[in-house]
Amino acid sequence: MANASLSEFQSVPIVDMTHLYDGTDAQARAVAAEIRRAAIEVGFFYVRGHAVSDQLMTDMLAAAQAFFARPETRKREIQVNAAHRGYVPFAQTTLGRAYKPDLKESLNFAFPFTPDDPYLKDNKPLIGLNQWPADDAPLKRTAEAYYAGVFELGQKLLEGFALALDMDRQFFRSIYRHPLVRARLVHYPSQPEGTGEGQFGAAPHTDWGCITVLWQDDVGGLQVRNRSGQWIDAPPIEGTFVINIGDMLERWSNDLFVSTPHRVVNASGRERYSIPVFYDPDFETVVECLPNCSGPANPPKYPRTVAGEYITAQYDKAYAYRQKA
Numbered sequence: 001m002a003n004a005s006l007s008e009f010q011s012v013p014i015v016d017m018t019h020l021y022d023g024t025d026a027q028a029r030a031v032a033a034e035i036r037r038a039a040i041e042v043g044f045f046y047v048r049g050h051a052v053s054d055q056l057m058t059d060m061l062a063a064a065q066a067f068f069a070r071p072e073t074r075k076r077e078i079q080v081n082a083a084h085r086g087y088v089p090f091a092q093t094t095l096g097r098a099y100k101p102d103l104k105e106s107l108n109f110a111f112p113f114t115p116d117d118p119y120l121k122d123n124k125p126l127i128g129l130n131q132w133p134a135d136d137a138p139l140k141r142t143a144e145a146y147y148a149g150v151f152e153l154g155q156k157l158l159e160g161f162a163l164a165l166d167m168d169r170q171f172f173r174s175i176y177r178h179p180l181v182r183a184r185l186v187h188y189p190s191q192p193e194g195t196g197e198g199q200f201g202a203a204p205h206t207d208w209g210c211i212t213v214l215w216q217d218d219v220g221g222l223q224v225r226n227r228s229g230q231w232i233d234a235p236p237i238e239g240t241f242v243i244n245i246g247d248m249l250e251r252w253s254n255d256l257f258v259s260t261p262h263r264v265v266n267a268s269g270r271e272r273y274s275i276p277v278f279y280d281p282d283f284e285t286v287v288e289c290l291p292n293c294s295g296p297a298n299p300p301k302y303p304r305t306v307a308g309e310y311i312t313a314q315y316d317k318a319y320a321y322r323q324k325a
Contacts, residue, residue, distance in 0.1 A: 008228045013038045014240065018049030020156045032163035039164065039245055039253075043260030044224050046240040047157070052149040054239060057215055060146045063139045064185040064273055067107055074133070075105075083128025084108055084182070084315060092320045099203035101320070103266075107185040109143055111178060119178045124283045125312040126180060146275070147183050150213050150241075154181065154279040157211060157243060165253065165292050172281070180209070180280040180311055188221070188264060188272040201264035201272065207246035208314040209280035209307075214242040219272040225261040234262075248280065248310065251302045254293040283308030 015034045019027035038045035067075070072089070080086040085108050091101040109130045113120055120127060132140040158172035188201040201221060216222060216236050223231040224244075234242055250259040266272045285307040289300035316322045 008230070009042045009226050010230075010232060012042060012044045012046060012224060012232070012234045012242070014046040014048060014237070015243075016049040017047045017156060017160065020160050021049075021051060028160070028169075029163055032160045035157075035160045036164035039161070039249075039257040041258075042224070042226075043258040044234060044242060044244045044262070046234075046237055046242055047153075048237075048240050050153045050156075050241065052146075052153055052241075056142075056146055056149055059142050060185075060215075060275060061217060061273055063142045064107070064187070064275070067133070067136070067139055067185065068105065068187040068273075070133075075107075078107075078131040078133060080108060080321060081128060081131060083110075083126055084319075085110055085128060086131035088319070088321075093318055094203075094320065099198045099200060102203060103191055103199060103201050104186055104188045104264075106187070108182060109147065109184075110180070110182040112144055112147070113178075124308060126182075126308065126315070127178070127283060143183070143185075147181075147277075150183070150277045151181060153241070154211070154213055154277070157213070157279075161211075161249070161257075165256075165290060167291055175281040175285045178282050180278075180283060180308060182278045182280070184276050184278070186274045186276065188266045188274075190269050190271060191266045201266045202262075204261050204263040206259040206261055207244060207278065208248065208311055209246040209278050210249045210252075211246060211279045212242075212244050213277040213279055214244070214274060215276075216242065216274040217272060219266065219268045219270050221264045221266040221268065221272055222274075223263050223265060225263075231263070246278070246280075248287055248307065251305070252287055252290045252293070254289045254298065254301055256293055280311060281307050 017031055019031050075087045078086040080088045088106045090105050093102040113129055159169045162169050162171040218236045220235050222234040224234050225231055245257045245259050247259045249257055286304055287307050288304040294300050
């Protein structure tokens with residue numbers, strides 16, 4: 001547990017992950033030590049020194065802006081399916097009874113399965129085919145390239161987390177073969193004055209999974225809550241991604257790493273775009289206390305769970321289209 005002075009953070013730290021790609025073992029472990037500190041004390045950090053090109057991020061933003069500029073009827077042609085892939089209209093996401101539905105719309109895509117992939121035969125929840133507009137091949141190409149780039153970034157980050165826990169560096173890679181890594185293009189209109197209490201672009205919440213890899217445009221609006229209850233801005237920093245710990249990694253680490261509440265308030269007067277990638281493992285992955293995260297004085301705090309079942313249950317509670325009338 002971080003001490004009180006450290007837990008009341010006032011900013012989100014920046015980690016340069018260059019040496020996770022090309023450094024010596026000692027250099028990689030130094031990066032892992034920074035990740036560990038941020039994961040314990042804040043639950044959020046920026047990364048620079050990654051291998052995702054600025055041009056790819058620029059292209060993905062332009063493609064997202066073009067998609068959301070389409071008429072509503074055109075976007076709804078690929079309305080979200082049971083695997084949570086496709087277009088999610090406004091007022092579909094509710095992150096708590098105290099809040100109004102989030103003021104946002106999104107386009108969701110995930111691991112690019114092909115129709116003949118045998119993994120689809122089991123009909124697991126959240127496993128299925130992506131949906132793309134029939135007349136926008138560039139969107140599909142750009143999104144798949146972006147997904148591939150961020151996927152490898154996530155793998156390097158998880159190497160850092162494994163080293164931070166003094167585990168085998170490749171521990172996580174074997175459970176990301178058919179992963180629940182889900183990307184989301186998100187459009188937030190400017191939040192009008194007078195919308196009242198309980199209205200957010202994204203209401204206060206924690207993420208459900210392992211880690212989240214977020215790109216955000218230059219508008220701002222992301223806020224992170226420290227342990228004293230203050231909302232701390234996490235402003236855009238050019239060339240970086242924002243990384244945060246999810247509930248699953250908090251469980252895996254036996255509460256060593258913290259899943260920190262956050263929200264989006266878009267009071268900028270401008271439209272805001274972001275691209276979170278929820279970086280979660282294979283559906284059937286068993287989530288239980290990791291090695292080196294428990295002991296006689298610190299027994300495991302959570303029962304075993306299955307990653308896909310846990311994530312599916314959260315989706316069923318949060319999305320209107322998944323709820324029975």
